[in-house]
Amino acid sequence: MTVIVILALVALFIGLRLYSVLGERTGHEQQQPILKPADPDARVGHRPAQAAVAPLAAQDTGELAFLPTAGPGVRALLAADPAFDVARFLEGAKAAYRMILEAFWSGDLDAMRPHVDDHVFETFSTAVEQRNKDGLKLDNRLIAIEQALIAEATVDRSVAVLTVRFEADIAAVTRNADGEVVAGSLSDAVQTRDLWTFRRDVASRDPNWVLIETDEEQ
Numbered sequence: 747m748t749v750i751v752i753l754a755l756v757a758l759f760i761g762l763r764l765y766s767v768l769g770e771r772t773g774h775e776q777q778q779p780i781l782k783p784a785d786p787d788a789r790v791g792h793r794p795a796q797a798a799v800a801p802l803a804a805q806d807t808g809e810l811a812f813l814p815t816a817g818p819g820v821r822a823l824l825a826a827d828p829a830f831d832v833a834r835f836l837e838g839a840k841a842a843y844r845m846i847l848e849a850f851w852s853g854d855l856d857a858m859r860p861h862v863d864d865h866v867f868e869t870f871s872t873a874v875e876q877r878n879k880d881g882l883k884l885d886n887r888l889i890a891i892e893q894a895l896i897a898e899a900t901v902d903r904s905v906a907v908l909t910v911r912f913e914a915d916i917a918a919v920t921r922n923a924d925g926e927v928v929a930g931s932l933s934d935a936v937q938t939r940d941l942w943t944f945r946r947d948v949a950s951r952d953p954n955w956v957l958i959e960t961d962e963e964q
Contacts, residue, residue, distance in 0.1 A: 810893075810895050811832045811833065811836065811895055811896065812832065812895055812896035812897075812899065813895065813896065813897050813898075813911075815897075815898070816896045816897060816898050816899040816908075816909075817899075818899075819898065819899025819900045819901060819908075820832065820896060820899045822899075822900075822901040823899060823901050823906045823908075823948070826901055826904065826906065826948050827906070827948040830906075830948070832896070835896075835908070835955070836894050836895070836896070836910065838955070839894055839910045839912075839942070839944065839955075840891050840894050840912070842861070842942075842957060843888075843891065843894070843910075843912055843914070843940075843942065844888050844891070845857075845861070846858065846861060846862075846957070847886070847888060848888065849861075850870055850873075850874070851884040851885075851886040852884075853874040853877065853878065853883075853884075855867075855870070855871050855874060858870060861957075862957075863956075881922055881923035882920055882921065882922060882923075882928070883920070883921045883922075883923075883925075884918070884919070884920060884921075885918075885919040885920070885921055885930075885932065886916060886917065886918045886919065886930075887916065887917045887918075887932060887935075888914060888915075888916055889914075889915040889916065889917055889935045890914065890915045890935075891912060891913070891914045892913045892914060892915065892937075893911075893912070893913040894910055894911070894912050894913075895910065895911055896908050896909070896910055896911075897909045897910065897911040897941060898943075901948075904947050904948050904949035904950075905945060905946070905947050905948075906945065906946050906947075906948050907943060907944070907945045907958075908943070908944050908945075908955075909941055909942070909943045909944075910941070910942050910943075910944065911939065911940070911941055911963060912938075912939070912940045912941075912942065913937065913938070913939050914937070914938050914940070915935035915936070915937055915938075916935060916936055916938050917930075917931070917932045917933075917934060917935045917936070918930040918936065919931060919932050938962070939962065939963035940960060940961070940962055940963065941960070941961045941962070941963050942957055942959070942960050942961075943957070943958050943959040943960075943961075944956065944957055944958065945958045
């Protein structure tokens with residue numbers, strides 16, 4: 747009886763150790779770089795939802811919705827388009843961030859096509875084709891978007907341009923044709939900081955925003 751109890755305690759101890767190791771995020775592993783257009787004028791399509799409701803200022807959300815330096819541009823946008831809602835725009839931007847990354851990681855060009863322009867589609871499809879040629883697959887996971895806020899905002903005539911800063915946890919793994927891991931680890935998530943820039947003609951009836959550039963915050 748004593749031996750059984752001891753063995754049970756040993757098994758419990760090993761189980762707890764495995765859990766603590768697998769659940770830990772060290773942040774030291776490097777993630778697969780996110781694809782960015784080689785041309786700074788590259789375009790990516792995006793359609794976040796927008797509704798005609800009262801606009802929200804940063805103070806109204808209880809969280810930081812835009813940096814102080816973006817305040818004048820956000821106010822100019824609200825003057826040009828009173829239906830613009832900061833919180834709803836950011837929710838749509840986060841949805842686009844997840845969808846576009848996951849489509850690229852999985853190589854689902856059909857899912858990506860309606861949301862990107864010709865130049866960026868060509869850039870993305872070339873990267874996916876090269877990955878397939880090399881016999882590699884990405885098994886990346888967007889664990890969480892910790893924060894999304896407007897870092898820059900401008901309005902030129904009727905064209906609004908907003909840059910959103912995303913802070914996200916991403917676990918990245920690269921596998922070969924046999925499914926073996928050749929880089930990365932799903933047990934660790936690396937924090938990334940990306941800057942995605944969206945554009946929309948507020949004079950248009952089309953409520954869709956277009957993602958026109960992506961970059962990493964240095």
